[in-house]
Amino acid sequence: MLKIKFLGIITIASLAILLSASVRGEDNPEQEMKEFKMDCLECHTCPNPVMTDPCLKTCPSMTWQKNVSKHGVAEAPDSMLLDKLVDQYGPVHFNHKVHAQMSGMNKGCETCHHYSPPGHIPPCSKCHGGEANPANLGQPSLKGAYHRQCLCCHREWSHDTKCVLCHNPIDSKFMQVGGKDSTDIMGISHPLITVPEKKVFFTPYKNGPVVTFYHQQHIDLFGLRCVDCHKKENCNFCHDLEKPAALVKTQEQVHAICSGCHVNDRCEKCHSGEEKPSFTHNATGWKLSKEHTQLSCRACHPTGKKIARLDTACKSCHAGWNPTNFAHATVTGLQLDETHAQLECDNCHDNMQFDAKVACANCHDDGRSPGSTPPGKFIKLSQR
Incomplete structure (x- = not known):
């Protein structure tokens, strides 16, 4: 009988403890977190979370690789100043636009930024304060967050983590003649990449x-x-x-x-x-004239990437062209003399093939050519 009473007392006590914990955890959750000095909304999305519906926030670091960013480069500034190390280095002039364009070739914004919901993007300082929290190593200080983001990439491709690579040193010993920072990489273009001939x-x-x-x-x-x-x-x-x-x-x-x-x-x-x-x-099969060599390929082949074969007739490119209005001198560089200017085009150009060799033998039997005995005088063409 005593054993049964003792068990009953233990059971009642256990229930009291459980109920107390339940009330403390559900009805008054602030009491549970007072010792940690945390606001409920740091972890929960609703003001009164309960066991059946805790409405927990999703940790950004767990989702930034799984969520598609709702934001774009246009929302971000071109550049910004990041922090500074007092008495040693000035702030970092971070060219956000260049990095954003480069990350667009890789994974996009999430290369550096964790997931943010649509709307206003909160600043990093909203969650990352000035001092590190030893109890939560997953949430570094603002300075730690900056360095973690930058060093992860720069350490991989340059293997150099000197402060002066990003921070402008205040001490004059880092300065060259003329006040230029010897380690400053801001504003320096990438060295010219030599394009191989072949x-x-x-x-x-x-x-x-x-x-x-x-x-x-x-x-x-x-x-x-x-x-x-x-x-x-x-x-x-x-x-x-x-x-x-x-x-x-x-x-x-x-x-x-x-x-x-x-x-x-x-x-x-x-x-x-x-x-x-x-x-x-x-x-x-169609040698370019002097005039045509000054043109780009796209001037005659404008459509698509594929260069298509064209009709070599002048009128196929020059709308309204005819022999009577053709300016022989300004196009070919040869100003015809009075005799040749009166001739029809096909007297010299057989079958109107203007890319073929001129047929002087049609009229002359002395073996002359435009080079040896020009049918006029050559003039200097103006560059266009």
Whole structure:
């Protein structure tokens, strides 16, 4: 009987403790967190969380890789000043715009920023204060958060963590003659990248192991920009001082780039048994005149990336052209004399083929040519 009474007392006491905890945790949750000096809304999205509906916030660091950013570069400032180390270094002039454009080639804003809901983006200082909280290492101080973000990337591609790489030193010993900071990298453009004239690739393709790529010609003649071929390449694609950068693309990657323009071309367009000569317009069967050599390819081939073969008749490009209004001198550089100016075009140009050799023998039997006996005088063409 005593044993039963004792068990009953224990049971009642346990229930009292549980009820007390329940009341303290649900009805008055502030009491539980007073010793930590935390506001409920630091972790909960509602003012009165309960066990059945705690309405907990999602930790940003757990979701920043899973959520698509609702924000864009246009919402952010171009640059900003970040903190400063008193008596040693000035603030960091952080070029946000350059970093944002570069991260756009990689993962976007979430490369640096954790997830923020739509609307006003809270400043970092909203959650990251001036002092670190030893009880919560996952929430560093503002200075710690800045350094954690910057060093994670800069440590990977430059392996250098000197303060002077980002902070302008106040001490004059860091300054050069003229007041320029010897370690300042702000405002310095990337060194000029030398564009190769051509690159020769040796491939395992048996029927044509050699591919000659005229890099400079693709820029000058076809108007290609760097980003037309070099996509999703950020700083650490090239910069890693401790190991060679993986600059060699796979065959699939190279073909994916080239096929943007050469999708309908056969393999031998690029592949051969030896190096190919560079492109000249003579290879098309239509040698360019002096006037046409001053034009860009797009002046005659304006549509799409693929250069299409054109009709070589003058009227195909020059609307309203006819022999009577053609200014022979200003176009060709040859001012016809009085005799030749009265002739029809096909007297000298057989079948109106203006790109063919002039047929002086139609009228002259002394073997003359426009070079030896010009049918007029040559004039200097104005540059346009």
